[in-house]
Amino acid sequence: MTRVHDDTRLAGAYHSGNAMPEASLRAWAEFVGSFAPRPAPAWLDVGAGTGMFCAALDRYQPASRVVGVEPSLAMLRAAREATAGGRARLVAGTAERLPLADGAFDIALLSRVVHHLPDRPAAARELARVLRPAGVVVLRTTFRERLDALVYDYWPRLRATDGARFPGQAEVLADFAEAGFTARTVTSFARPVAASLGEYAARLRDRPQSKFGHLSPAESSAGLERMRADAVARADEPARAVCERYDVAVLVRG
């Protein structure tokens, strides 16, 4: 399997295939920002990808600074473009070895990253090191217990592959507890990502998420065709937005 951070095809498809309507991105930035331990916090975005959240935090949060860390050079390049002209700074690195000073941040976001980490306990220890006391980690993720995404209706085999890829809630919380974090809350948040099923199908056309790497080209196209056919069958109905829901775990450093 190609590791995410070596995959230049994915880096190219990722930005457009995962972009959210601006109102949804703003709602996410405000939601994760509501867990900040103090006004104008220093933000860290680990596994920043193409910089969507770095840019949104810079735009919509009263941050004193925003730093993104990302191991993929292809993603990093895209993130630097996406955040050009803003205050966010993007650096190369991994969650397990953050190239950052001790106690430099108030709040860290890991959006859709936890399941990629080869050594989650090491990442949790690194986050404890770079956060100040009472600093916060926000995990935006999918826990294995709640695999309810719409994509499973069209690619049922993804439910099994995601079941093997995504960690369970208890194991993640245990790794962070070991590193000195206490769980403040585990909740859920959903926002529209596409205005209709047809728009969602268009967005998935280039297989913009690593999960699609588990499917053969024939399986990918068959699922996409089913989604397009459903979109056409609903063409006379009022368009219904497609939402993506994520689990959100908020952890506080002791």
Ligand SMILES: C[S@@+](CC[C@H](N)C(=O)[O-])C[C@H]1O[C@@H](n2cnc3c(N)ncnc32)[C@H](O)[C@@H]1O
């Ligand atoms: C699904 S993308 C999420 C990107 C972004 N956070 C978002 O929500 O749009 C996962 C990202 O995690 C990065 N990643 C993979 N392994 C990592 C590690 N060990 N430490 C930090 N980031 C990692 C990948 O390169 C990729 O950019």
